[in-house]
Amino acid sequence: MKKSAKIRLEYESPEHRRLPHVVKFSGGRSSGLLLMALLEQGRLDAERGDVVVFNNTTAEHPATYEFVRRCTEECEVKYGIPFLWTEYATYEDCSNGIWRRQVSYRLAKPTPYNRASNPFGYRFSGEVFEEMISQQGFLPSRHSRSCTSLLKLGVTVDFLSEWFAAKGETLRLGHHYPDSKLDDDDLHRAHRAAGGKFERDVFLKRKEYVRSRSLFRPAQRYCDYSHIGSAPMMAARGDARSPWDFKPMRGESAVEFVSLIGLRADEPRRVARVKERNELDRDSSERRSTGLCDGEMICTPLADSGIGKEEVKAFWEKRDFDLRLPSDANLSNCVYCFMKGTNTLQKIIANRRNIDDGLPEDIRSIDRTPSDINWWVDIEEKYKRVVDKRDSGRGRSSPKQVAIGFWGTETLSDKPTEQPAEKISIIDYRSLRARSLSHASEEVTEGYEAMPCDCTE
Numbered sequence: 001m002k003k004s005a006k007i008r009l010e011y012e013s014p015e016h017r018r019l020p021h022v023v024k025f026s027g028g029r030s031s032g033l034l035l036m037a038l039l040e041q042g043r044l045d046a047e048r049g050d051v052v053v054f055n056n057t058t059a060e061h062p063a064t065y066e067f068v069r070r071c072t073e074e075c076e077v078k079y080g081i082p083f084l085w086t087e088y089a090t091y092e093d094c095s096n097g098i099w100r101r102q103v104s105y106r107l108a109k110p111t112p113y114n115r116a117s118n119p120f121g122y123r124f125s126g127e128v129f130e131e132m133i134s135q136q137g138f139l140p141s142r143h144s145r146s147c148t149s150l151l152k153l154g155v156t157v158d159f160l161s162e163w164f165a166a167k168g169e170t171l172r173l174g175h176h177y178p179d180s181k182l183d184d185d186d187l188h189r190a191h192r193a194a195g196g197k198f199e200r201d202v203f204l205k206r207k208e209y210v211r212s213r214s215l216f217r218p219a220q221r222y223c224d225y226s227h228i229g230s231a232p233m234m235a236a237r238g239d240a241r242s243p244w245d246f247k248p249m250r251g252e253s254a255v256e257f258v259s260l261i262g263l264r265a266d267e268p269r270r271v272a273r274v275k276e277r278n279e280l281d282r283d284s285s286e287r288r289s290t291g292l293c294d295g296e297m298i299c300t301p302l303a304d305s306g307i308g309k310e311e312v313k314a315f316w317e318k319r320d321f322d323l324r325l326p327s328d329a330n331l332s333n334c335v336y337c338f339m340k341g342t343n344t345l346q347k348i349i350a351n352r353r354n355i356d357d358g359l360p361e362d363i364r365s366i367d368r369t370p371s372d373i374n375w376w377v378d379i380e381e382k383y384k385r386v387v388d389k390r391d392s393g394r395g396r397s398s399p400k401q402v403a404i405g406f407w408g409t410e411t412l413s414d415k416p417t418e419q420p421a422e423k424i425s426i427i428d429y430r431s432l433r434a435r436s437l438s439h440a441s442e443e444v445t446e447g448y449e450a451m452p453c454d455c456t457e
């Protein structure tokens with residue numbers, strides 16, 4: 001076994017050493033190195049309640065899924081530390097007399113989903129991403145990354161709330177009726193009452209996908225989704241275990257825990273920003289707006305140990321497995337994430353076939369899934385909002401309309417008549433694809449810069 005570089009684990013207080021540790025695993029090489037170093041230096045302890053969590057957006061590259069599978073196997077089989085895959089999931093229930101779909105998460109097995117042979121495996125065709133869009137009714141964008149907060153931050157909080165209750169399984173959620181209890185008129189009325197603007201037919205069309213998902217979340221035994229499961233933590237807590245199915249993650253009695261993330265030394269601004277969050281008052285709205293739990297203490301061991309991009313690359317070059325994607329291809333996280341900026345995405349689109357040619361067949365990009373630009377074009381077309389522009393700037397109502405997609409707002413010319421509206425300023429996945437394929441060597445000069453997506457924080 002190769003030994004990893006020594007990393008320092010700096011706690012803000014010696015007391016923190018005794019708290020459960022949560023490794024937030026993003027699927028990239030940095031969080032992979034962090035995990036391997038923690039394991040090899042014996043820093044994780046299943047009895048303390050430690051766990052590794054990977055939030056699957058179902059929009060990662062197949063090679064990333066292969067890498068996460070390998071890390072899961074090492075972590076569980078060699079070191080006995082539970083590594084759980086989680087996915088955003090909705091279910092139907094009644095609250096305050098109104099039937100609606102509620103947001104939660106489910107566990108997924110670290111093997112690919114197959115309807116017939118592996119129905120509880122992880123999804124990889126954008127199912128969860130679309131479920132989130134259909135549930136909220138509009139697309140996430142560069143200005144409002146609801147995908148980060150719902151698919152990652154929210155899922156982690158919900159998962160930990162159940163995990164720290166130290167039970168053998170998660171709770172079943174949702175009603176027990178065989179059919180949906182949702183009513184079209186009630187749903188649309190509730191949408192209008194909440195300030196929603198969609199006409200009935202448009203609204204219901206957007207809700208179709210989420211309403212086609214499971215009516216309930218089944219109870220899931222941790223040991224069916226992990227070789228280790230929650231047994232070591234349950235045994236260690238013995239009679240001291242909580243009688244409740246969920247532990248509070250907010251408020252005075254919020255669970256205290258240490259979270260470990262793979263930010264590197266060459267990302268000083270992100271590291272400083274994350275560490276500032278530790279200083280925020282535990283029940284302040286500012287702290288909660290960052291997605292941080294009230295009892296959470298963040299540690300960045302790679303950054304604290306001076307480990308940067310080059311060290312990460314060198315580390316994986318010496319291992320018996322690695323993420324089999326070129327390190328400069330920028331394919332980690334959701335493959336065509338709008339936060340990567342137009343120039344990066346243009347290169348990914350143009351180089352897709354070359355990158356695939358260098359990969360074994362079973363981890364190449366897959367058509368009509370999020371590792372193919374066409375999936376993003378289709379989803380944007382399906383859920384883009386077209387609304388009247390409220391104000392032309394001189395107090396008059398505007399004849400123009402705006403379309404709101406992944407990239408924000410684009411202004412359309414006159415309201416569509418028989419002809420589709422001509423776009424004035426264009427940045428959407430469709431135009432990016434067209435531009436990339438026809439001008440593969442040129443940069444998109446009027447495009448968007450890359451911005452940190454903060455999904456790994």
Ligand code: SF4
Pocket residue numbers: 057059140145147148151333334337338339453455
């Ligand atoms: S990687 Fe991008 S698209 Fe995926 S969840 Fe994060 S911000 Fe959203």
